Amino acid sequence: DGGITQSPKYLFRKEGQNVTLSCEQNLNHDAMYWYRQDPGQGLRLIYYSQIVNDFQKGDIAEGYSVSREKKESFPLTVTSAQKNPTAFYLCASSIPTAKYQPQHFGDGTRLSIL
Amino acid sequence: AQSVTQLDSQVPVFEEAPVELRCNYSSSVSVYLFWYVQYPNQGLQLLLKYLSGSTLVESINGFEAEFNKSQTSFHLRKPSVHISDTAEYFCAVSPLSGGYNKLIFGAGTRLAVHP
Numbered sequence: 001d002g003g004i005t006q007s008p009k010y011l012f013r014k015e016g017q018n019v020t021l022s023c024e025q026n027l028n029h030d031a032m033y034w035y036r037q038d039p040g041q042g043l044r045l046i047y048y049s050q051i052v053n054d055f056q057k058g059d060i061a062e063g064y065s066v067s068r069e070k071k072e073s074f075p076l077t078v079t080s081a082q083k084n085p086t087a088f089y090l091c092a093s094s095i096p097t098a099k100y101q102p103q104h105f106g107d108g109t110r111l112s113i114l
Numbered sequence: 115a116q117s118v119t120q121l122d123s124q125v126p127v128f129e130e131a132p133v134e135l136r137c138n139y140s141s142s143v144s145v146y147l148f149w150y151v152q153y154p155n156q157g158l159q160l161l162l163k164y165l166s167g168s169t170l171v172e173s174i175n176g177f178e179a180e181f182n183k184s185q186t187s188f189h190l191r192k193p194s195v196h197i198s199d200t201a202e203y204f205c206a207v208s209p210l211s212g213g214y215n216k217l218i219f220g221a222g223t224r225l226a227v228h229p
Contacts (some may be wrong), residue, residue: 031214031215040123040220041221042118042220042222043158043219048214050214094215101215102148102160102161105150105159108155109158110155
């Protein structure tokens with residue numbers, strides 16, 4: 001079955017440490033997205049990529065970095081510069097130019113600070 | 115710019131009762147409208163979408179939403195809820211113009227169905 005796989009499901013970070021969240025899709029979608037979800041705030045866009053080797057900042061990119069070396073993969077690194085990283089992180093993908101096609105979501109990674 | 119307001123953060127309801135989850139949006143351009151559902155510790159699943167045509171759209175599990183352009187609303191309704199409908203529901207809009215498939219989400223409404 002086609003879908004989006006996020007790993008790990010739970011992740012713990014020590015102060016000052018960088019961590020990388022994995023997102024892989026086999027839907028053959030060109031566009032991929034990273035969102036952060038906090039209680040009572042809905043989803044906020046961190047980064048998005050419409051094509052391999054290209055990505056753009058979203059609304060809350062500070063303290064995060066991404067890469068898009070393969071169509072199937074869009075890893076997110078939470079750097080030590082992100083002062084409040086505890087959140088639920090969701091990866092999504094879509095056909096980029098068809099706005100009527102919805103984004104498909106993975107099951108998320110919950111990041112906590114030790 | 116667009117914004118989405120979900121008027122209720124939590125909605126408790128008894129099983130088999132009707133429910134309405136309210137969503138209002140603001141946009142200077144035309145938008146597509148979506149409702150997503152999120153079960154605990156899972157990602158979001160598309161529940162239904164409005165693109166054009168009939169202002170009333172339905173999902174396969176009994177939910178429906180009505181687009182009201184004059185009131186800029188897209189409220190979600192179900193005439194009789196089940197325990198399994200307990201989840202968080204997100205309203206979202208996507209502007210027709212712009213360079214990518216942008217989604218703007220509301221803060222979510224937590225639906226709690228009680229026996």
